[in-house]
Amino acid sequence: MAMCMVFDIPGSATAFQERVHRAGVRIVQNVLTGGRSDRMSETLPVHVTVVIPTRNEEEAIVDTIRSVPNDGWCEKIDFLIVDGNSTDRTRELAEGEGATVYVEPRKGYGRAYKTGFAMAPGDVIVTMDADCTYPGEEVPDLVRKLLEEDLEWITCDRLRRAEEGAMPGLHGFGNWVLSTTATVLYWYGVHDSQSGMWVFRKSIFEDERVRPKHDGMPLSQEFKIRARRYLGKKKTAEVSVPYRPRVGEAEINTWGDGLLNLRFLFTHRLGLTRQVTPWGPE
Ligand SMILES: Nc1nc2c(ncn2[C@@H]2O[C@H](COP(=O)(O)OP(=O)(O)OP(=O)(O)O)[C@@H](O)[C@H]2O)c(=O)[nH]1
Ligand SMILES: [Mg+2]
Numbered sequence: 001m002a003m004c005m006v007f008d009i010p011g012s013a014t015a016f017q018e019r020v021h022r023a024g025v026r027i028v029q030n031v032l033t034g035g036r037s038d039r040m041s042e043t044l045p046v047h048v049t050v051v052i053p054t055r056n057e058e059e060a061i062v063d064t065i066r067s068v069p070n071d072g073w074c075e076k077i078d079f080l081i082v083d084g085n086s087t088d089r090t091r092e093l094a095e096g097e098g099a100t101v102y103v104e105p106r107k108g109y110g111r112a113y114k115t116g117f118a119m120a121p122g123d124v125i126v127t128m129d130a131d132c133t134y135p136g137e138e139v140p141d142l143v144r145k146l147l148e149e150d151l152e153w154i155t156c157d158r159l160r161r162a163e164e165g166a167m168p169g170l171h172g173f174g175n176w177v178l179s180t181t182a183t184v185l186y187w188y189g190v191h192d193s194q195s196g197m198w199v200f201r202k203s204i205f206e207d208e209r210v211r212p213k214h215d216g217m218p219l220s221q222e223f224k225i226r227a228r229r230y231l232g233k234k235k236t237a238e239v240s241v242p243y244r245p246r247v248g249e250a251e252i253n254t255w256g257d258g259l260l261n262l263r264f265l266f267t268h269r270l271g272l273t274r275q276v277t278p279w280g281p282e
Pocket of ligand 1: 054055056057082083106107112130131246250
């Protein structure tokens with residue numbers, strides 16, 4: 001029997017409709033798969049968009065896209081590359097893999113995500129860097145967990161399962177300082193404050209308070225703080241995943257970005273941060 005996912009929202013009419021819909025999906029799956037019970041035969045009833053910000057990632061963009069299974073495990077999957085005016089072949093290579101490429105000339109990692117999140121057509125959004133550091137092969141299991149456990153948002157912890165060389169010297173130390181500071185200031189139950197792999201329902205952005213505002217690297221920790229605060233601990237989770245050494249040259253300025261992140265943690269706690277550019281594409 002194919003696995004059936006029923007989200008229990010006791011007493012609500014939508015819970016009933018949800019059950020009818022899921023049961024329909026299960027019957028169709030059984031017909032398609034001949035009733036086989038293996039997990040891989042199950043098609044998750046969601047449209048997933050993988051949003052990837054890029055700037056000069058020609059060495060890794062193809063393998064990053066290919067690392068995410070695209071063999072019918074969900075109803076629909078697409079890739080949205082938000083490119084910050086790369087001067088190498090990143091855009092052309094991504095298009096060659098069937099991805100949609102949107103050029104966001106405004107600078108910044110956070111800026112790219114504020115555009116990509118608004119444009120993503122899927123019900124579920126997955127994020128990762130274009131540098132082969134995050135495990136694309138885990139995406140189906142992460143999306144399944146989101147649906148089965150009725151979660152709204154998952155952040156992936158890299159610290160427990162980082163492979164050798166994935167977080168060299170200063171990077172590892174900086175990450176520890178930032179994650180510890182974030183824990184002390186916000187006590188929000190997230191171990192890895194800098195991870196850039198998230199799996200979440202796009203609908204969370206209907207609540208403006210959940211939308212991260214920063215244009216730079218601090219968007220990553222800001223998103224985690226907002227998600228835990230406004231979605232609550234029951235609807236959010238941190239899951240440990242492998243983290244691998246980077247492919248291609250990083251453009252980040254380790255000291256500059258590290259200090260900007262640290263300053264953000266304090267100013268945000270004091271309510272002193274302000275939004276510079278708006279949500280969405282220009
Ligand atoms: N569109 C856009 N993408 C960016 C910008 N800055 C960084 N990126 C992309 O955002 C992702 C994260 O940047 P990284 O350089 O990997 O930052 P990091 O993960 O903190 O650093 P590493 O650990 O060295 O990989 C990568 O895919 C970059 O190509 C930008 O200004 N605009
Ligand atoms: Mg990276």
